[in-house]
Amino acid sequence: MMQMALRSLASKAVRSSSSSRVLSTNTRYNLIKSIHSTPVTPEPCIDKLTGPRVHIAHHARLFMPPLHNSEETSLASTLAALLPALCFGLSLTPVLADDASTEVTATDSIGLQKIEDGSVVSNIHTSKWRVFTDSGRDLFFQGKLEDAERLFIGALEEARQGFGERDPHVASACNNLAELYRVKKAFDKAEPLYLEAINILEESYGLEDIRVGAALHNLGQFYLVQKKLDGASACYERALKIKRRVLGEAHADYAETMYHLGKVLHLQGKGKDAEALIKDSIRILEEGGQGESFLCMRRLQYLVQIYINSSNLTGAVDMQRKILHTMEVSKGWESLETVIAAERLALILESAGSLTEAKLLLQRCLDSRRKLLRDDNIQIAANMLHMARVELLLCSQTRGNISEATAVVDNTKHLLGNAIRIARQALDKLIKQGANSKSNQLSKTDTYSERTALLILLQALNALSQLEVTKAELHEPVEKETLRYPEAEKALLDCISAYKQYGIQRSLYNFGDIKGEYLSCLKHLSVLLTHSDSNGLKQSGRPSLQEVLNEIKRVEGGPSSSMPNKKP
Structure with missing residues (x-):
């Protein structure tokens, strides 16, 4: 029966779609030509519900135990304590979701779950569930996946025995183990656990509960990693509908799901629809005072890549100028993040034929890097290579003037050397x-x-x-x-x-x-x-x-x- 239920839920997730599905647009997706620069790795964002961010080896979020019924006294107090969305690390491709997720600020559950008759489930199994969950989570944060896996498996068994097979604590344990399997790329083991978690949450809280929406977002991320775009799109669309109803269209978590749905549409070749969703997600962050945040910068950068893919260099230049302006105001030229943003703009300008501006911008990047880095840093070599390429293009424009062309050649050779x-x-x-x-x-x-x-x-x-x-x-x-x-x-x-x-x-x-x-x-x-x-x-x-x-x-x-x- 369980297998039949899981298959049914998987089929429903793929077929499900919002009534307000965006119109499809036939655009061809091409991999973005990589722009060399040392990558800026986002701050890892696996959070406990109580307490600050922790730096970890793997970028992912784990489910935490559901709130007590007695804690659900108001909508505001429960929204932030929902099952958190995933956060993936950087990749060499733009496929993976690579920005931080919504902050979780509500109080963590202490591990007891009130049931309908008012009694409290508290026994040896629930105690072990808490210990296994906390210890497994700590080991997961340290990258000790084999040890964490054993504890998460134990936590799932203890949750089933202590709370019951269909209790939300079991959903929490299922998701923790599924997340670990996702990191290990054991996808065949992860998917049934994700689906079981959603099934339990739907039975416990209803189809339109925000916790179901957050869990669907997680399942969408899981499908996105595997390039199962139809499944990811169906999950994100349903999650977006739930979040819009519960959170409202100005909430950052709603914007997050909107952004990831935009990425799926982009990979499906629906460029215009993807652009519209990502722009809306950026607008929500900006109107919420997060216009200078890492999240917003990552989404703007992804939009730049969409423009480059579609050969819209004017749009790419304008958007990259916006990024650079924000970085200049917030961090100044003493930050490598600003330098990298400027270098990206210079390379787009080079492609657009604005060679003189590109050269001046790359020179400023080089000057800043020399102040911030050692002379033998590989970023300086990359910067010089970019400048040399621009000089080569300029040289082709100055061949009529031998002395000027010779000076350009000599400077280019010095940079390349x-x-x-x-x-x-x-x-x-x-x-x-x-x-x-x-x-x-x-x-x-x-x-x-x-x-x-x-x-x-x-x-x-x-x-x-x-x-x-x-x-x-x-x-x-x-x-x-x-x-x-x-x-x-x-x-x-x-x-x-x-x-x-x-x-x-x-x-x-x-x-x-x-x-x-x-x-x-x-x-x-x-x-x-x-x-x-x-x-x-x-x-x-x-x-x-x-x-x-x-x-x-x-x-x-x-x-x-x-x-x-x-x-x-």
């Missing part, structure tokens, strides 16, 4: 640290740092090759067919060597961005070698064109032999 030096130093330092570590396995942080440094190194060498081509064409008053590009070839061969030295040896070669930059390098080299071969300019010590083409096929997945390790 420094970016290459810093990136190499960072990689060598990380490798040395790994060699001195007791564990041979890299941490996720170290892997990300190595990946970032290698990507910057490859991109800088690739850009240096393009610069050398530009320089040769600028200073040689001869036909392009007779030009030689030895320095450009050398930069690309250095790029290949760096990929083999750091990418292959450090097992970074399978990351899409690393492989993509390596392929770009190989293709640029093939163009130069084709030019050299067709004009009899081939030099010894270089790989042949066929060897490079074979390597391109190999990286792209075709059969070939590996390119030999020839040094320039």
Whole structure:
């Protein structure tokens, strides 16, 4: 019977939809081109209902025990003590919900649940339930998932024996265990627990109770992680309807569900509808005095990404200017968050063709970073790489003036040289640290740092090759067919060597961005070698064109032999 009920509830969640479902719009969703900058990780936001935020290893929220009936004396006192919504950490993709959730401020239950006849359930099982729940939650916060799992399983069994199979305390225990399984990606174990929790809450409080709405929001998050967009949309729409009725349209928790529904619609290709919902969620935060909050900034940034996806660079620039203005007022240029916001604006301006403004903004970012960071920080290398790319574009506009173009080329080469030096130093330092570590396995942080440094190194060498081509064409008053590009070839061969030295040896070669930059390098080299071969300019010590083409096929997945390790 339980399995039948769970299947029925799952089917209902997917089919359910609000009567005010937004109209669909056919827009194609594309992954946003990543803008390099050191990510700003949001403050973890697993809260106990009583007390301050705690810094934890995993970004998620756990259900807390439901309130006593006697505590539900007013609507205001119960709204904040509801089953809290999920909060996920940052990801390399925009799919996951990555902003903090609504604050929970009401008093935590002490673990006793009054029942209809007025008696109080209090026995050895309820005592164990409380101990297992608190201890499991603490272990979960510490990232000790195996130990936490055993305690949460125990808490669920004690809740069933102490309170009864259909008691809201059982729903609380189900959700705690489901959240743990979600973090462990044991999705097949998590879903029945989420559904059971919702089923119990609906029986206990009714279909339109706010606790049911919060639990549906959580289930929506669970489906969103797995890209089950129809299920996520149905859960969010029903949760939104409940929250609108109970909380009102000015409540931040209502805005939160609206925002996440907007993200689902965006992933479904319904760009206009997604934009409208996310804008409304931002407006609610701003009108509630949270316009400078981290939540609001994250939602504005997501809206910028939507505009970039739809090639609406004007909208993206305007929204990013708004973000930067808010950061300047609230934090000033002494904050790296402001610098990163400015850098993002500069890159959008670059795409929009506003090169001079982009250059000035990137220079200000570099000046601020030099005051805030060490000279060998990888963020400075990334900043220099961005500036060099803008200079390359400006150089193409100044070729009519040789002296001005030469100055731009020299400045660009200086920036790229420094970016290459810093990136190499960072990689060598990380490798040395790994060699001195007791564990041979890299941490996720170290892997990300190595990946970032290698990507910057490859991109800088690739850009240096393009610069050398530009320089040769600028200073040689001869036909392009007779030009030689030895320095450009050398930069690309250095790029290949760096990929083999750091990418292959450090097992970074399978990351899409690393492989993509390596392929770009190989293709640029093939163009130069084709030019050299067709004009009899081939030099010894270089790989042949066929060897490079074979390597391109190999990286792209075709059969070939590996390119030999020839040094320039």
